[in-house]
Amino acid sequence: VASYIAYALGKLKIRNQLIESAAGLNAEMISFASPRDAVIAxxxxxxxxxxxxxxxxxxEQGVPIVAITDSSFSPLAQFARVWFEVAEADFAGFRSLxxxxxxxMALTVAxxxxRRDTGGKRKA
Structure with a gap:
């Protein structure tokens, strides 16, 4: 899901960074995030x-988080400014997604x- 969002934002020419490093660089990558950024967790x-x-x-760095999770009781929700609760069908432990x-897709298009309505500029 995160890879799709990163891909779609890239196709829309919206700079983004997927934090998913096989080299174990997540902490270093996260350290560059600022309150002017936003995170989809x-x-x-x-x-x-x-x-x-x-x-x-x-x-804790003051970066706004939008969470996608399955419950308002999710530990992720406590850190999010906004969260989307998604109920998925589960088949023998496999979530359909x-x-x-x-x-x-809806978030990416929105x-x-x-960005198009604001001329592609970020708010300060």
Missing amino acids: ISFSPYAPAAIEEARVIS SATMALA VGEK
């Missing part, structure tokens, strides 16, 4: 501990439209 039960810890660090992908 995604985690579902059983909630990846790394995602929750990264959200905590990011929120259909609703989550639809939300990801950001693109907002």
Whole structure:
């Protein structure tokens, strides 16, 4: 889901950074985030501990977080300014992600439209 959002924002020529490093550079990448940025954080039960810890660090840096999760009781929700609660069908432990992908597409298009309406400029 996060990879799709990064891809779609890139196609819309919106600068973004997917924080997903096999080299273990997540902490270094996160350290560059500032309150002028925004983070989309995604985690579902059983909630990846790394995602929750990264959200905590990011929120302490004053970076606004938009969370996509499965419950208002998700540990991710406590760090988010806004969260989207997505209920997905679960088949023997496999989440379908259909609703989550639809939300990801809607958010991406909405950001693109907002940027177009403001001439592609970020608010200060």
